[in-house]
Amino acid sequence: MTSARLMEPPPNAYAAWPDARGRFGDYGGAYIPETLAPLVQDLGRAYEEAKASPEFQAELAAHLATYVGRPSPLHFAERYSAAYGQGARIYFKREDLNHTGAHKINNCIGQILLARRMGKTRIIAETGAGQHGVATATVCALFGMPCVVYMGALDVERQAPNVLRMRLLGAEVRPVTSGSATLKDATNEALRDWVANVDDTFYIIGSVVGPHPYPMMVRDFQTVIGLEAREQILAAEGRLPDALVACVGGGSNAMGLFHPFLSDDGVRIFGVEAAGDGLQSGRHAAAINGGRPGVLHGNLTYLLQDTDGQITEAHSISAGLDYPGIGPEHAWLADVGRVRYLMATDTEALAAFAACSRLEGIIPALEPAHALARLPEVCAEVGPGGVVVLNMSGRGDKDLAAVAPRLENLA
């Protein structure tokens, strides 16, 4: 990747991507089987029409307000700032307060409204931790549509409460035993379902991944996070923040927060990847820090892969970050240097999980706990008087079982 090529259009137009071919610099695109190619192109056209439709936007806004509970508050984390801010003021964007307990629902509402607009009658989705599966099952219940959720058999075991939630909401959960029986395999299986059910089925992808237009569309549906945060921080501080921080698996909560600030040169932006047992251990989920570019699930991006180009398994205590790829827009933002991608290990995330619970009365999901873990470094960089906004992308109730065996180590 030559940086000269990646720098066009001019560096202050970060928000202008992707291009018509779904590219963010060299990343993205639509690498899909021929059977799906016409469908994905139809989807792109339908989305552009919906995006430009005042009726669609009004319907979306109404559901976000009365069903999801938006806007989500921006909370000044006073005690967390005192403990870790080194003079900087830390704010949490409370996506954990959304209906279903995470940012995922923002995107699901948008996509199911689009599915209805396109006349599709059946919804499929993939899920890792189950958060996107629950959000999809939720909107399917809301609109009375049949829903099939593909979930790795290993995740079905690890995330039993979410499996129960999805079933309660009326969704059919299909355990996937192929490959490593985790999120990437669930995604493969959802794609296979789509290939075999092209006429009636809409695939609600849960992150800023997949073939174009998904990375752009999911990002757009999540930018409500950043647009609100921008307004809220201006009201609270009278100025833009010095830094943004968010965890990155596929990266939808992060893109949602970052995108409305990409052109603000003064705002430093940090993504935090899951380092699992540490980058050196080889057991991690850090696609940018520990991977290289390749093609998976329809797009060109950074991937965990071996020397032969076989995709390798990701490892993280957080099932929501346990994915061997990352959204193509993140790959590009990393290459051009607009966003810096840091890492946090399982142990660091657990410590932050406990600290946030005690200092703020907020039990964070393990995913944003990774972002919390890097606050000391980010705050040191912005210095005393600085303002930092962190995306509290989900609540931690779902993680109690995973955390319990290690709780005594947190005292």
Add this chain to the structure above:
Amino acid sequence: MSAGRIEARFAALAAERRAGLVTYVMAGDPTPQASLEILKTLTAAGADLIELGLPFSDPMADGPIIQKAAVRALERGMTTRATLDLVAAFRRTDAATPVILMGYLNPVMSFGLKAFAQAAAEAGVDGLIMVDCPPEEADALSEALDAQDIALIRLATPTTDATRLQVVARGTRGFVYYVSVAGVTGDKAAEASRVAPAVAQVRAASGLPVAVGFGVREPEQAADIARVADAVVVGSALVEVIAAAAEAGADPAEAVSLKARALAGAVHAARQEPALG
């Protein structure tokens, strides 16, 4: 030779007024050593073209039978390099049968597009099918393959409409692979009567022979397709036989030979008997 080997084979089939049998097996399944014997057996049994699966960890367009074959191959240490070595070894025993690699883009990209094209040409590969690389994303790959005279074989499907067929047909060489059903490999096959008009349309748009695959399992089905297409592709049914033989401790080459012989007999004789119905 390369792409020319494919053209020569289809020309010969046309001259003989018969359809061809394309057999698909996964490179390295059940073991890298057994693969070479399987390839030789397939041509001896009457396969006209060889399609060889390039193993990938995440085969999103394949059904369970071929997914498992990829897992077996990868577990035995199969790689892209070893797949090319397998082709080279086969090529030393057979100079005429076209070999087409079928797989996914990432291992090829990881190898390097130009390096892969060069190594594939040296090994005697004639064509490449990249399941997850539609024409819109194929420029760099096409360029690399063209430089080595390897055909990038395109797929057309029931969702490919007439307008899009022009895009698919542009720049394709060798033959067009018509995927007869919207589904993954090993799914149910389409009826020959429904395939016939699609084949005619693809042939007209591309000016190339059309091979039909996905879901063809039995000789009778293969014969029905052979009456309307230039070639019939059989994959999952052969891979299943290989898996069962390996599981039972039998010789996979011998087992697959029986199945391939039955398929080849049916495909080759299909146009010499009156069509049923």
